[in-house]
Amino acid sequence: MTLCTPARTPNRPRVQRPHSPPERPRRFRVAGVDLSASIAVFLIALPLSLGIALATGAPLQSGLVAAAVGGLVAGRFGGSPLQVSGPAAGLTVVTAELIQLYGWRTTCAITVLAGLAQLGLSVLRVARSALAVSPAIVHGMLGGIGVTIALAQLHIVLGSTPQSSAVDNFLGLPAQLAHIHPAALGISALTVVVLLCWPRLPGRAGKLLRKVPAALVAVAGATAVATLAGLTVPRVDLPSWSSHALPGLPEGPVLGIAAGVLTITLVTSVQSLLSAVAVDKLVAARPDGGFGIPRTALDRELAGQGAANVVSGALGGLPVAGVAVRSVANVSAGAVSRASTMLHGLWIVLAALLLVPVLDLIPLPALAALVMVVGIQMVSITHIRTVTRHREVVVYAVTLSGVVLVGILEGVALGIAVAIAVAMQRLARTRITREERDGRQLLHVRGQLTFLAVPRLSRALHQLPRGSDVVVELDGSFMDHAAYETLSDWTAGHLAHGGTVETTGPSGTRIAESTPSDVAAHACCRPWTPWHNHQCGEQPVERADEAVEAPRTTGLKLASGIGKFQRNTAPLVRDELARLAREGQTPSQLFLTCADSRLVTSMITSSGPGDLFTVRNVGNLVPLPGEESDDSVAAAIEYAVDVLQVESITVCGHSGCGAMQALLNAGPDDPPTPLRRWLRHGRPSLERMVSRRHAWARISGRLPADAVEQLCLTNVVQQLEHLRAYEPVARRLAEGTLSLHGVYFHVGEAQAYLLSGTDEVHSYDDVFTQVMPTEPREAATAS
Numbered sequence: 001m002t003l004c005t006p007a008r009t010p011n012r013p014r015v016q017r018p019h020s021p022p023e024r025p026r027r028f029r030v031a032g033v034d035l036s037a038s039i040a041v042f043l044i045a046l047p048l049s050l051g052i053a054l055a056t057g058a059p060l061q062s063g064l065v066a067a068a069v070g071g072l073v074a075g076r077f078g079g080s081p082l083q084v085s086g087p088a089a090g091l092t093v094v095t096a097e098l099i100q101l102y103g104w105r106t107t108c109a110i111t112v113l114a115g116l117a118q119l120g121l122s123v124l125r126v127a128r129s130a131l132a133v134s135p136a137i138v139h140g141m142l143g144g145i146g147v148t149i150a151l152a153q154l155h156i157v158l159g160s161t162p163q164s165s166a167v168d169n170f171l172g173l174p175a176q177l178a179h180i181h182p183a184a185l186g187i188s189a190l191t192v193v194v195l196l197c198w199p200r201l202p203g204r205a206g207k208l209l210r211k212v213p214a215a216l217v218a219v220a221g222a223t224a225v226a227t228l229a230g231l232t233v234p235r236v237d238l239p240s241w242s243s244h245a246l247p248g249l250p251e252g253p254v255l256g257i258a259a260g261v262l263t264i265t266l267v268t269s270v271q272s273l274l275s276a277v278a279v280d281k282l283v284a285a286r287p288d289g290g291f292g293i294p295r296t297a298l299d300r301e302l303a304g305q306g307a308a309n310v311v312s313g314a315l316g317g318l319p320v321a322g323v324a325v326r327s328v329a330n331v332s333a334g335a336v337s338r339a340s341t342m343l344h345g346l347w348i349v350l351a352a353l354l355l356v357p358v359l360d361l362i363p364l365p366a367l368a369a370l371v372m373v374v375g376i377q378m379v380s381i382t383h384i385r386t387v388t389r390h391r392e393v394v395v396y397a398v399t400l401s402g403v404v405l406v407g408i409l410e411g412v413a414l415g416i417a418v419a420i421a422v423a424m425q426r427l428a429r430t431r432i433t434r435e436e437r438d439g440r441q442l443l444h445v446r447g448q449l450t451f452l453a454v455p456r457l458s459r460a461l462h463q464l465p466r467g468s469d470v471v472v473e474l475d476g477s478f479m480d481h482a483a484y485e486t487l488s489d490w491t492a493g494h495l496a497h498g499g500t501v502e503t504t505g506p507s508g509t510r511i512a513e514s515t516p517s518d519v520a521a522h523a524c525c526r527p528w529t530p531w532h533n534h535q536c537g538e539q540p541v542e543r544a545d546e547a548v549e550a551p552r553t554t555g556l557k558l559a560s561g562i563g564k565f566q567r568n569t570a571p572l573v574r575d576e577l578a579r580l581a582r583e584g585q586t587p588s589q590l591f592l593t594c595a596d597s598r599l600v601t602s603m604i605t606s607s608g609p610g611d612l613f614t615v616r617n618v619g620n621l622v623p624l625p626g627e628e629s630d631d632s633v634a635a636a637i638e639y640a641v642d643v644l645q646v647e648s649i650t651v652c653g654h655s656g657c658g659a660m661q662a663l664l665n666a667g668p669d670d671p672p673t674p675l676r677r678w679l680r681h682g683r684p685s686l687e688r689m690v691s692r693r694h695a696w697a698r699i700s701g702r703l704p705a706d707a708v709e710q711l712c713l714t715n716v717v718q719q720l721e722h723l724r725a726y727e728p729v730a731r732r733l734a735e736g737t738l739s740l741h742g743v744y745f746h747v748g749e750a751q752a753y754l755l756s757g758t759d760e761v762h763s764y765d766d767v768f769t770q771v772m773p774t775e776p777r778e779a780a781t782a783s
Helices: 032-056 060-077 089-102 104-124 127-132 135-157 166-171 173-177 182-200 203-209 214-229 254-284 298-314 324-332 339-354 364-377 381-389 393-405 408-428 451-462 481-496 516-523 546-583 601-605 632-643 658-665 674-690 707-724 727-735 776-782
Strands: 430-437 440-447 469-475 500-504 589-594 612-617 648-654 739-746 751-755 767-770
Touching: 032 060, 032 089, 032 135, 032 214, 032 324, 032 339, 032 364, 060 298, 060 339, 089 104, 089 135, 089 254, 089 364, 104 254, 104 298, 127 298, 135 166, 135 173, 135 182, 135 254, 135 364, 135 381, 135 393, 135 408, 166 173, 166 393, 182 214, 182 364, 214 364, 254 298, 254 324, 254 408, 324 339, 381 393, 393 408, 408 451, 430 451, 440 451, 451 481, 481 500, 589 601, 589 632, 601 612, 612 632, 632 648, 632 727, 648 707, 658 674, 658 707, 674 707, 707 727, 707 739, 707 751, 727 739
Parallel strands: 440 469, 469 500, 589 612, 589 648, 648 739
Antiparallel strands: 430 440, 739 751, 751 767
16 A cells, blocks of 8 residues: 655745835756756866867867757756757767768758757657657667767877768778877877776775766876877867858758758757656656656757757857767756756856867867767667667667668668568567367467468467367457457357357456447446446346345345456466465555445555455444453454554545444434444544544645534544554554554545644644545655
């Protein structure tokens, strides 16, 4: 059972007092963790932005522009508060190809058009459809881009310049290896060694040093060595911002430019949305569950990325996308709002304006080595294992190969085609086997039953002996009309020849054969449906002497209900009940509630066998210790607390309780029937309700509907007080190993209310708060 105690923070409206000064406008505040996280992300983004700009062949300032715009614009208007956007390695190949074909100014214009396309897609609210793309295709695309990046940057690492395609870069490696530039190779090797070893520094000192990003340390170390040693290597050369190239009108074939816009839109959108989903998972994995941080609004995130690309292209920057590496660093650093992302963009702006002399000292081989390592890491071993486990490695390999050999759009198209072929193959693949067991013919059907499998299904069915007992086990999630007709026609014929047919699911559960006459009846057959509405294909008994036959009919209903349990439910719970029979019961809750037939404890608590140790009586009463009465409640409390060691006790009352109504209507001259004698244990609740020493028990947000509801609520609070009088309960409460809860269930609303303050030692708030529906993760946390 799950009880989610609501936070006791009343939401009072802010009221302006008549003579108080006017409230000041709220200032923009930045949390300390956001400030520190922004600095950590900035230290990672600065060298990566320069390296990506170098890899594309664009002006180096364009990387800084894209990083600043990604932080400020996408950070402000995007739908993922903690995602960090900027120039992404996944766009390197696309951008480099566009620059070679159309030049830098036209590439900037294509970036603006791609941003406008993203804004249009966000208006159409199609962002979530991007998640329908197979992860094998996405990872294959990123892996292919990573291979292309690594091959291109390897030439710069060796002291040369890359070629225009991955194939040319691969074929040119033997000649390049024969003419290595030692200084460039040495700086690059130093950068790679620091990148790989820095995150693995041991000890307490290593833990402190690892707080500085490895990319910053690697580039800074390579710069210091190259400067102090006086090595002759090409370095960063940031021209004056006054000569920074801005976009021009697109020049080139319309189809080519349209393909470029489509490619930029596709890659930036899919990468950003998938990265945003990954950020949500990282935030949810925090110890606090990401409390206070909203989940990503995907359409807003797409709009934010579109706005950032429009601004970045207009200012002469690279295309912008959500970047996983920087986003992970932001979440890991403890960021709690979009202020960290925006501040990182501000630091980029300040560095681009004030640190140009320092940036000009950075060796280009160091940046190339940094981007090469990033490219290699894009071919993730974890992703390969995942797609292999899900039997999609062919899709991954085809997409990766297509991106490397042909291009991104072509590679993705090949991957989609192969993914469709694999899906069709799985849909058409059906395994049909036959065996004989205990004189019965067992026909196992594994996979989906479509028209493609009908010939084999028909052949297997007609090979079964006539008049035999047959069990058809269907282990699949889909059967089309052709397969259904084949199976139904054969079943009718087999039954006509004296045989029997039983159709089961993969667990052996019998699948009932539905007919038009009982579809409506089966539609109402639910575990909570009362017997008088629970015919399940059986016609209700209608006889003239119905009153005479009522006891017999009720008995038949009970027997019929038990029979339905044996048929439908017992096969599903038999294994769990067998485990409980072997291991014994270990319930975590003692649940004390009323005997009212409308109160179904397992239903309102979503509990199963072994969860609740339940005590039910008229009025959910707990007699005080020592009173002369039936000791069954006291015995149950002692057994639950001392023997079963339950962790909590819950007293659950309900609306319209007949016992409370009887208490209110009781008179001094009423005969002492067993019911009246029992209800005397509820008189303290009645006295509490009329007493002025106690606050009225009530439901948060409204007063009780009438005196009966008032007494029902008060009775829950009073019976909890009675529980505290029991020595085992008092002892466990003092030890802190037991908690008490009060619940009020409104039958007409099907709504539960939880008593606030029941974990306090001696007092309650006497306020019942509505229990809201919980998500699966929240429910698991609360329990």
